[in-house]
Amino acid sequence: DVSNAAFPFGHAREIDIAGHTVRALRVTYVGELGWELHVPIAATGEIFDALMAAGKQHGIRPVGYRALESLRLEKGYRAWGADITPNDTPQEAGLGWAVKLRKNNDFIGRRALEKAAGQPLAKRFAGFTVDDPDVVLAGRETILRNGQPVGYLTSGGYGYTVEKNIGYGYVRNADGVSDDFLASGAYELVVAMECTPAKIHLEPMYDPAGEKIKA
Structure with a gap:
């Protein structure tokens, strides 16, 4: 459950994505609701593909470092x-x-x-x-x-x-x-x-x- 009530800002949980244990931190470097996902190196590709597939209906897409840089500057x-x-x-x-x-x-x-x-x-x-x-x-x-x-x-x-x-x-x-x-x-x-x-x-x-x- 990654709802706001079950997984509030500042918390950390171990969750399962594509059969792999992922350490999820409810923190952000871009200034809006988000997570950092710490994944096993060998599973990175599978986890990335699973996230992109699950988020397709929501218009998910990768962004570049310069986009992250712009957002973190606005947020200070x-x-x-x-x-x-x-x-x-x-x-x-x-x-x-x-x-x-x-x-x-x-x-x-x-x-x-x-x-x-x-x-x-x-x-x-x-x-x-x-x-x-x-x-x-x-x-x-x-x-x-x-x-x-x-x-x-x-x-x-x-x-x-x-x-x-x-x-x-x-x-x-x-x-x-x-x-x-x-x-x-x-x-x-x-x-x-x-x-x-x-x-x-x-x-x-x-x-x-x-x-x-x-x-």
């Missing part, structure tokens, strides 16, 4: 190796909610996070959009706040649902990066040596309340 999901690296803390990346410091469970990096907890953040992850449809964001563009460089984009692309070019990156300030600091600035992005006005976003641009992934 971070990409490991670009938006988040060993040089970024969960708090700086806006993922502090996933760190369970209140429990006594040990984990790699706990001491460093305990030391940083409650301290002002010198950089914060944020999203940006530009209204000019001819401006292409790809990552590594310089972020200007009130005319001063404060960071660079870690990733970028076009959001076909929100119909805007989207970029993500870290805004830096040695004296701290509060919500007020982020919201009060006037932002530009340096694209191909030219400055273009940009709007900052601190919430996901698509379904900010996360309702579509849970129902």
